[in-house]
């Protein structure tokens with residue numbers, strides 16, 4: 001996968017380029033779909049706990065945030081566009097009383113970015129309101145919407161999540177209880193969904209049969225000991241008889257448990273639904289499991305301090321770097337990272353090669369928090385909103401720079417140019433995942449195929465375009481082997497084009513314009 005570049009740009013300038021708007025804000029990076037959170041904890045300030053849970057999940061979506069609470073049959077909700085810290089204050093949190101809360105932080109992958117599409121989605125039913133928070137993407141949303149509208153369901157937003165909420169309410173109105181109605185509705189859904197649903201009677205957590213998006217279960221530490229909770233009856237039916245005081249928490253990632261002092265119990269299994277009420281927890285298998293966890297969650301999207309498969313993702317990402325070093329060593333004076341996403345793999349690469357690791361680019365961590373954007377002329381002068389190179393570290397040195405992925409390539413190109421301007425004599429880029437050649441239909445916004453640089457160009461061509469002395473990607477096999485898990489238990493479709501959940505042709509055509517051309521490329 002390694003390739004030597006041909007001609008490279010002049011270090012000290014040459015022609016300036018007009019970088020796309022928001023370039024240094026990394027708007028080319030793939031965007032997460034959403035973060036979800038739920039808690040049932042009588043006697044606790046559930047809205048405040050949900051707030052902190054969402055705060056920990058902010059990286060999963062920055063467009064809108066919302067929390068719904070239940071006090072018996074009474075549901076209160078506050079949701080708006082913006083970051084968690086912008087949407088909530090002491091006043092509106094104080095109004096969210098109750099003992100059950102559902103929270104959501106959103107990046108739009110279906111439906112436009114507007115307040116009407118903020119979640120949780122609230123829908124009325126025969127048994128009272130439900131509040132639904134969804135992470136993932138349905139691939140049959142249009143079909144489901146048509147069916148619901150034909151049955152006189154009045155949908156007000158434009159998201160697939162609203163379709164799921166209405167499908168549940170429809171089944172409730174046909175006479176079923178919450179659990180049966182949700183199972184029935186989920187069987188109508190195809191695609192990726194990790195759901196947290198609040199109702200007047202209890203809290204639901206559910207995952208699609210593939211478990212594409214993560215969802216974990218925890219409990220507040222005021223509970224009985226973990227060993228007691230792990231007794232088999234907890235995951236059976238009916239309710240665990242000896243656990244009346246349980247304060248369960250559901251979240252996209254374990255980092256949202258850590259922030260509120262909750263203990264991790266287990267993941268919600270693919271094809272599983274958990275029903276949590278004031279009597280305890282009940283597990284229902286609503287579909288046969290066929291695990292296909294999104295490998296990009298492990299490589300990039302989930303926080304490095306979140307745990308999957310019994311270890312932090314930081315540890316997995318360090319191993320990716322070690323594997324990358326075995327597959328594509330380089331001679332250099334320093335290993336540096338594209339912060340922060342490339343840092344663990346850079347540390348692993350350095351550890352394996354023996355080349356010292358250092359910081360070479362400093363990240364402005366507040367860059368996403370300004371609404372004042374540089375003008376085009378400022379960009380043309382090379383304003384560095386996000387990353388600034390350390391010239392005295394880089395000058396006269398041969399550099400290996402490690403990142404977790406290349407999507408469009410424009411950010412990489414800009415970074416390489418900045419390193420050369422800072423005086424680096426050689427720049428070797430190493431990527432701790434394979435080339436991204438296909439778009440995602442399961443809740444990650446990785447652009448249409450014509451925007452993906454690896455779908456259009458070979459590794460050698462990419463190396464030349466971004467101006468590096470050499471470029472190498474981690475192999476697909478190496479990426480999966482480093483998980484230590486069954487390689488068949490992951491979705492890696494954006495690297496292979498093999499989609500584990502069939503994608504309807506119309507949806508595919510919208511993003512796969514280059515499929516034939518891409519298949520001819522040397523990757």
Ligand code: SF4
Pocket residue numbers: 212294295296297439440441442443444491492493494495
């Ligand atoms: Fe994740 Fe890629 Fe599969 Fe989408 S296509 S779920 S980003 S591995």
